[in-house]
Amino acid sequence: MPPRTSPSERQRRLGAELRKLRTRARMSGDDVAALLEADRARVSHIEAGRVDVPRNGLYKLLRAYGCPDGPLFDALMAMAHDRGKGWWDEFKTLERRALDLAELESRTTHVRVHDPLMIPGMLQTEDYARTVMNSVDSEHRNIDHGVEFRIARQRVLPELQAYHAVIHESALRVRIGDTKVMRKQLLRLVEVARLPHVTLQIFPFEMGPYSTYSRSFILFGGPTPELDTLYREHATSADFISDGDRITEYARMFERLSSLALAPIDPTAAPERQENQDSLSLIQHVLYELR
Structure with a gap:
């Protein structure tokens, strides 16, 4: 699936938080690409919210970044699992x-x-x-x-x-x-x-x-x-x-x-x-x- 051109705020935020955690862990984009068995471009797309990261892939990333079990870990996993569906789908023309x-x-x-x-x-x-x-x-x-x-x-x-x-x-x-x-x-x-x-x-x-x-x-x-x-x-x-x-x-x-x-x-x-x-x-x- 090609990268999305207009990620939602939730998708952008998840990517931004992953970028913060990666930077804090002093890992390069190449390190993450190797961990996910993907290329460097895909890592960039993930951190920009343009593509999703699989749930098991996100789990690997959070562990590698040293994110401990707790509210942040759970919230990021939930954000990735969420598909952005809700009552607002009835107003897609907005x-x-x-x-x-x-x-x-x-x-x-x-x-x-x-x-x-x-x-x-x-x-x-x-x-x-x-x-x-x-x-x-x-x-x-x-x-x-x-x-x-x-x-x-x-x-x-x-x-x-x-x-x-x-x-x-x-x-x-x-x-x-x-x-x-x-x-x-x-x-x-x-x-x-x-x-x-x-x-x-x-x-x-x-x-x-x-x-x-x-x-x-x-x-x-x-x-x-x-x-x-x-x-x-x-x-x-x-x-x-x-x-x-x-x-x-x-x-x-x-x-x-x-x-x-x-x-x-x-x-x-x-x-x-x-x-x-x-x-x-x-x-x-x-x-x-x-x-």
């Missing part, structure tokens, strides 16, 4: 980055998201999502299909171990659709924030400027820290970043944002018993202003 994102979310254990201007997709109502998509050039897009896909992605939310969002106050006040759409969306935030594994914080205007306001990002936690992923979306592309130093940098930014944001919604506390301003009271204030 662009590759969207399908890659859905597949990444399916193998994620915890999520940290920062958004300075919009409600994160995982928390959007159908009407809000539709209004957002209609605001973009929709002449050549199937809006209904896109909205259905975005709502379908939310099925992973109850299965996560933890979901933590820091949303800027701007996202609450930027009018997406009419008053009814915004009210329903803000009430949805409160509803989701009362789930025990969800932490939702609002970053208020009064805290002043902060460097990460300028862009949204998502930190996806894998089954082991080595497989964490930083996701940054742009107008026409998206970055899936696996570099540990970059992920650590953004994790620190997220912690800083969280420390400066209002206290999260307490799922056990009644709204009228809140003594200090917190994320819930700010959302309620914005809801009141929408009347």
Whole structure:
């Protein structure tokens, strides 16, 4: 089978992790080729995600690289065994980055998201999502299909171990659709924030400027820290970043944002018993202003 020209994010990530392990083990491409009884070009294709490595071949590689038994070993074996099939197959007409994102979310254990201007997709109502998509050039897009896909992605939310969002106050006040759409969306935030594994914080205007306001990002936690992923979306592309130093940098930014944001919604506390301003009271204030 010829090498694939457009590997998925999972295939690229598996290849990148194998390259990291090979480099750490101080093995050359020729060493690996001899181990797999293949040529050097095939090793390059494996590490670029363009061809699959057989399960027994991957087992040999991980052993040769000194990867110990444990979460990383098991996760890499599972990534190789996975064929990328899932509910997102129903949406194959969408662009590759969207399908890659859905597949990444399916193998994620915890999520940290920062958004300075919009409600994160995982928390959007159908009407809000539709209004957002209609605001973009929709002449050549199937809006209904896109909205259905975005709502379908939310099925992973109850299965996560933890979901933590820091949303800027701007996202609450930027009018997406009419008053009814915004009210329903803000009430949805409160509803989701009362789930025990969800932490939702609002970053208020009064805290002043902060460097990460300028862009949204998502930190996806894998089954082991080595497989964490930083996701940054742009107008026409998206970055899936696996570099540990970059992920650590953004994790620190997220912690800083969280420390400066209002206290999260307490799922056990009644709204009228809140003594200090917190994320819930700010959302309620914005809801009141929408009347």
